[in-house]
Amino acid sequence: MPFTSVNAIVIDPQTPSTIYAGLRRYTDISGGAGGVYKSTDGGVTWSDFSTGLPRVVHALAINPQNPNTLYAGTADGVYKTTNGGTSWSAVNTGLPFRSIFRSIINAIVVDPQAPDVLYAASEEGKIFKSTNAGNNWTTVYTPSVAGQVNSLYALVLDPENPETIYAGGHPGSILKSTDSGATWNTVNTDSLPNTIVRSLAINPQASTMLYAGTHAGVYRSMDAGANWDVRNEGINTFYVEELAIDPQTPSTLYAAGRKIGVFKSTDGGLNWRPVTAGLNLDFPVEALEVAPSLPTTVYLGNGLGVYKSTDAGTTWSQVNSGFPAGPDVYSLAVHPQNADIVYAGTQVGTTKIGKVFKTTDGGANWVETSTGIFLRSFIPVRALAIDPQAPDTVYAVVGKWVYKSTDAAASWNIMNNGLELPGSSITALVVDPQTSGTLYVATTEAGIQKSTNGGISWSPVNTGFPNDPVFGISVFDLAINPQVPSTLFAATNKGVYRSSNGGASWSELNDGLVLRRNKRHVVRLAINPQSPNIVYAGTLYNGIFVLQDSAAPPELRIYLPLVLRSP
Template sequence: MVKLNLRACLLFLGVLLGTLVVIAGVLVPQVRAGSFQWTSYGPNGGNVTAFAVNPTDPSIIYAGTNGGGVYRSSDTGATWTPVNNGLNTDTNSVNISALVINPTNPNTIYAGTRGGGVYRSDNAGASWTAVNNGLSNGINNFPYYVVALVINPNNPDTLYLGSLTAGVYRTDNGGGLWTEVTNNLIENNIKALAIDPANPNIVYAALEFNGVSRTTNGGATWSNISTGLPVAVGISIQSLAINPSTPNTVYAGTADSDTGTNHDGVFRTTNGGLTWTNVITGLAGVTSLAINPNTPNTVYAGTLGSGVYRTTNGGTSWLAKSNGLLSLNVQAVMVHPTSSNILLSGTSEDRGIFRSTDSADSWSVSNTGLTNTTVWSVDINPANPNILFAGTNSRGVFRSTTGGNSWVAVNNGLPTGKQVLAVAVHPTTANVAYAGFSSSGGVYRTTDNGDSWVAINTGLTEKTVRALAINPTNPDTMYAGTFRGVFRTDNGGGSWSAVSTGLTISNTRVLAINPTNPNVIFAGMSSSGGVYRTDNGGASWSAVNTGLGANTIRSLAIHPTNPNIIYAGTISNGVYKTTDNGANWQAINNGLTPPFIQVRAIAIHPGRPDTVYIGLDKIGTDGGVFVSYNGGDAWFPLDSSNIDPNVRALVLNPADPRFLFAGTSGGGLFDIQLDPAYLPLILRQ
């Protein structure tokens, strides 16, 4: 490798940038604020799994998310800010399952994670540290898979955690050391914990298959207390809640995978678990329970499919309370401790947080600052690059008219609950864009910049659409890559016809059109099908896999001025490059860490096409965005500390390629401003 003189290179770069500063005796360029730093502005939403309220200042609330770590609100849930320093995907610590706060020192917070064990913050979430000493890795490849945390209110250094596969653990020093406490616990698959506020030696554990167990001596021994509960494989206790005024009254929420037996609902005991009585059935899996601390006969049940239910008489009768909830899959419910008319619901499907100020009679979205969404696809209007479209996991299409700084959902006419795997903006006609959907959703078109959409599926016999590509010289011609081959339209989607002759693998993941000869198209396939090429607009296809092997392709990109150069991203073997129009391929993974290098997206700088960006899905060591300044000969991470490491899409602003956008799984759409005078300067010791 060529070694560069550090001082000389930095000096040269600084001269070009026009501004120099001196650090440790070396002249380096002064980078203005915003350059070389990823920032996510949305779309707002997320997969919210847990809440915790500061007991001394209840305007401060923490929300745990799946994939996005912890968010904090200082205005009772109206707005949110991520507080994730020390949490990362490398340790699975951004997958939060439980949050508890020290009641006497509320700056100390504990987060249980799905795979990363327990993390503690001693500064109100500003930074986090793992506290896993003594924890078992569990079984079935679920190391440190924590599903529940409870804290002793009288001695807050004592906590209990429930593990998905390793039972219950206890710490008496704030997580410094955990000890297994499973004597006589008949099952180690824990789903929830609850601690008696009046006698914290009493702890209840919800089990996946065997009802509820209880300890009355701080975990030294357990006994099963499931009389009256449904106990069978497929029926699990998902949630627990204790009446703070009469703690012998406990509620248990159930989930029944066998819908024929109808054991989804809520059970109640009034004698500390000796016997249980069903108080409501027919709910779609009760994953969370919350009790109004001021009037504890008022109980809320969050369900996976039935929204929120409320009882005001201790469970005798229940009413559905989901008005305004845009997702009925509720994973967490929280009642404000002092203003008990205020509730928060955390939902899945990227819907995020909903807030009620009238005891759940109505709900409204409360996602400002919560950027825990999944963006599968993104495209930019070439005539007005401030307009972007983002395809999301299950919330349809979002549009930004501010260059990505703010987003609104534009789903009038679109199907619901499906992934938007492809978006494409018409290259010459303003206000026209297309969206392709998973799960047989088909293709939709807008002619008013997203305000309304219509289905354009005539002749599209396979409607699971993974890719869309528009002919740059004749934009009425467009191609759709589907689960069963490629389709073509020559009238802007008015009608489609299959063009899959020669494709021996039908599941088409990605399409790329030669910019100078649009009859040449490349298709990247699933099922280890590699790459296919057509030279006649799809009339016939041939496999072009010499050197590529049996790879599943996730991404393709063609050199803008030398279309014989194509890059292919694979599901686990990194990046391949051809310089002869696909005749031969070579792996180009210098700087990437095998195994499992999944390249989900590729973007080429239009003015400096040796500059190539790749977006990785972190299934191995590497994640985030990497860049090469020499056509893939070497790769380097691009500010990997600030971006969600699971990238789904990449696109450069066509009018100003200083701006790179990255759609991620769990972090929304990030953008980074690259300095216009930046040179391909890479220094390694």
């Protein structure tokens, strides 16, 4: 299931054939599933139980005394269902806002003895507590050092003494509370390396024994977290992201990580062996759960959906019937006068053929509208644009070809006359909002091409761009000033360039755009439509910059490190 990723799995403790999976889209632009899916037959078939939920679910927790009550940690706070997932509602009173959304919740635990008591851990490193089943929350832990990376990924309660709680994340210290969250202390200052703690597990029969899955492998504590020793013999990675313990035989553990599948230990973590038969190892494991009443049954979630083992991990098989097989969506265009009309540029099927889809009811139903487009495998519909003066006119980019429809995508014609792109492909297309028929395309090696007659003919407009002898002129995105459309901005591998004469000439606009690795690699641009002097630039290595105007002093440039991409 490359179109979605399973982040969390919980099993009904009273009816173990009932399973819930928390999903998120595998990539930000995919058209795949999200929310929560439910199976009542041990994972053979699944149904969407996401009504009321956001589409990104990071964590799930179930009330052990009333399993119809579940909680979901999402990218917008906590959601709750009291009817087995049929409907969900937000329970966020007291949770702080993060921008326009609530806190990202990465972990939730329910007190097994007093199930109205909940704890939630956030991406910002805070811990919240509710004593009334999520109706209200209070903050019980805030990181002591503001401004550094503080993220919590794991929460566990001592099953014998639920007043004792452990939390782990980044930085790598493990937090412990022995008074129901009133106070917290770190418990591993000397014996656990300073790394990222992704998961925690407690021996249900001897709760002073804990395991930590970290980016330095598996560690075990025999004394409630006071001391830790490494338990990596046989594991071929340090990046352990998930841990699960057999509740009936707690010396049996499972560990999972990045592109390694699952390892199993039957001696309390002293030795490990791989148990990966049937697994696709190209996707990191995001969830791992042992059925409490039948521990030979283990479930795993990753970027391909849900896998199940009925022989304690010896073999695995996918159990994804009922999950949607959504397309990869690369581009969208919304009708300027009717928000229910949307076009989607996609790549679909096992051969990844680029196609256009259209909805006229706000996404409730989609139909393919690719007639006239030469369908090619592994070449998506990279860009879509609507002529705002004539909204039935739509343009689509497939590889190095531009297609045009004048009947709202019922049919398409190729419009490449004069568009000479040897070895290059088109990355973006924009339409002049005031002059119907004036178009610009950005290319990977041939710079920018312009048409003034609706794509009938094209000519290069590259004066002022540096021409790399190896890579040519690489332009990744274009933005046009909606109020003065003769002003354009181009995102290139050399930074941002601006034209104030409809592309006739370009000048560098990089003052304050920070170099990293000797590059100013800008990949995305956006203009404030009401204040078009404000331009945002998304970079490959340095995050996001905002330009108030070309003469803005350095203090007006804003850098947002949370959007850094790995090289």
